[in-house]
Amino acid sequence: MGSLPRPPDLLQMLEAAETGGKIDAAELEDRITQAICDIVEAQRAAGVDIVNDGENSKTSYTLYIQDRLNGVGPVPPEKERPKTAQHADLMEHPDLVELMASKTVGLSWFDRMAPPAAIGPVSYGDMAPLQRDLDNLTAVCEALGVQEAFMNSASPGVLTKFVPNMHYASEDAYIEALSEALRPEYEAITQAGFILQIDAPDLGSARHNQYQDLDEAAFLKIAARNVEALNHATRNIAPDRMRMHICWGNYEGPHTHDIAFASLHPVVMQARPAGLLIEGANPAHAHEYEDLKTLGLPDEKVLLPGVIDTTTNFVENHRLVAQRIEKWADAVGRERVIASTDCGFATFAGPNNPVAPTVVWSKLRALSQGAALASEALW
Secondary structure, three states: OOOOOOOHHHHHHHHHHHOOOOOOHHHHHHHHHHHHHHHHHHHHHOOOOOEOOOOOOOOEOOHHHHHOEEEEEOOOOOOOOOOOOOOHHHHOOHHHHHHHHHHOOOOOHHHHOOOOEEEEEEEEOOOHHHHHHHHHHHHHHHHHOOOOEEEEEEOHHHHHHHOOEOOOOOHHHHHHHHHHHHHHHHHHHHHOOOEEEEEOHHHOHHHHOOOOOOOHHHHHHHHHHHHHHHHHHOOOOOHHHEEEEOOOOOOOOOOOOOOOHHHHHHHHOOOOOOEEEEOOOOOOOHHHHHHHHHHOOOOOOEEEEEEEOOOOOOOOOHHHHHHHHHHHHHHHOHHHEOOEEOOOOOOEOOOOOOOOHHHHHHHHHHHHHHHHHHHHHHO
16 A cells, blocks of 8 residues: 555664754665665565555655655744644544553654644755655666556645645645645656555545544535645546545544545545555445445546555455455456555554554465455456
8 A cells, every 4th residue: 555664773764864863864865775675575575566665765655745845844933733633533432542542652753753834835846855766666676577566645635634734825725736736746756657646545534533523515525625636736647547545544443433435435536546545454444345336436447445454463364355355346346456455554654553564564465365366266
């Protein structure tokens, strides 16, 4: 899906760079290059066909943008960063929140860092970090003979939460500006020969955190606005060179306030990317293959359902993985399913990701074994 465990020494270097610590820039560049090489090799060894760089150069799938966009920076000392409400499902279970806090190793990324905000007009600035990522992934794919790879990029909508607006007169104006600001990154990824994966949890999880005070109809209008912004930003890219990930929050919780995929279906299907990645292992959404069987999938789209959970250390049996794949294949057609994970395994750089690194690779091996078993059954 995207993020994969970063080596401990690289984590230390990334954090030092983020917090203004002493770091040798050339040494960091070399370590990132090696980490990306290692992570692609590890994916191949686990049986993963469509690889990525594991987001190993990034601090997270959203906050990396502070190194690339003009107008994004630290919140001025005299101002307070806008806050986003806790997930609505967790607020109903304070004992769970307490339990989760007791299991946390160290401080969270947001506690250790000073997350950025939009404090001026946003536009794409420094292309060097992106070019480094493109060059690193290109080199390792060529060396290993990889046939298909993707690279992640944040959606305009998700940045309204993680990089809140402190400059524009309205959120609509902000997302319009983000749409144009992110376009160079989207286009550069596809021009380099990679599939662009747009991470858009704003179409799912934002319903029960960022916009939990709205009713469903009002939220769906915001989701439609965000899709329109995304379509504008990707207007020069062929749909079959893109995939879009939506999720309901990559955390182990009740998920009792998640919006149903059936409600999102009319909006999500208007997005230009041909590939759609959705959670299919999450127990709150694993049943929704039935809805897709009824609602259908537009002819030009393919489905990448998650059949591996990314929030627990259970390793799925390969037979269960195959069963899950076959259900989705029955819903939309066997030629239109690519087995995936629910989300990333290392959403934020740090020690707080729930799945142990060695377990990640066991899960990915189960994914490839289950896909092989399903393919044998389906064909």
